[in-house]
Amino acid sequence: MAYFQLFTILAILAIFSPSISAKNYVVGDEQGWTVEIDYEAWAKGKQFYVGDNLIFKYLxxxxxxxxxxxKEFKECAAPSSTKPLTTGEDLIKLATPGKKWFICSVGKHCELGNQKVAVTVLSSPSSSPSSIPSSSSPNAAPSPSTSSPTSPGPDASSQSERSPTISSPSGPSPSTSSPSTSAATVGKIYGWLVVVGGIVGFHMI
Incomplete structure (x- = not known):
């Protein structure tokens, strides 16, 4: 029974591995969320994916x-309809791809202290399709053209008999299949294989 439970846990971990691999980013790192920090430089070079978390630490x-x-980000103008987060350790989950903007609305911290940050959220790597190289079929290539020689010959009939006729292939082009399995699909397949292996091992005990 213990072996079956162990294999079940491993299968669950394999299936949900993309969500487990989500990262937490403390905005500003050890300096945290405060004034006079270049948050544009902090965000530069980082890759934020759907499922990651931004953590704002401050007093x-x-x-x-x-x-x-x-527009509000550029003007440092917080809308009155949006309630600010004030816990001192605010966690914001990046649930959708796209550009996200955050500011501090206390006093003139945004205008004068540059207390604002913008991040670009990318789709999860496990769900993005793998790049597939394009392949051209033989029918797409132009068929070679043949021109009759212009030099005078004995007669037109003998010249046409000696000229070979080249015909382009008209058969069906071979179909190409490209792999499109993603990391998430592989994880799910591995998870089910582990479950099946666990069940077989349990019955063999």
Whole structure:
């Protein structure tokens, strides 16, 4: 029974491995969320994916976090309809791909202190299709053209008999199949194989 439970746990881990691999990013790293930090430089070079988390660490009551639109981000204007986060350790899950903007709406921390950050969220690597090289079929290539020689010959009939006729292949082009399995599919297949192996091993005990 213990072996079956172990294999079941391994199968669940294999199936849900993409969500387990989500990363947590502390905004500003050890400096945290405060004024006079170049958050554009902090975000540069980092790859944020759907499922990752942004963590804003700061002193409660001193700063806050507000998610805004691009125009509001440039103007450092937080909308009155959006309630700011104020816990001092705010976790924001990046649930959708695209550009995300965040500012501090306390005083003039955004305007004068540059307390704002923008990140670009990419689709999860496990769900993005693998790049497939394009292949050209033989029918797509132009057929070679033949031109009759212009030099004078004995007569037209003998010249046509000596000229070979070249015909382009008209048979069906071979179909090419490209692999499109993603990491998530492989994980699921592996998970089911582990489950089946566990069940077989359990009955063999």
């Amino acid at each position: 409660p009551g001193v700063h806050n976090v507000v998610e805004v639109k691009e």
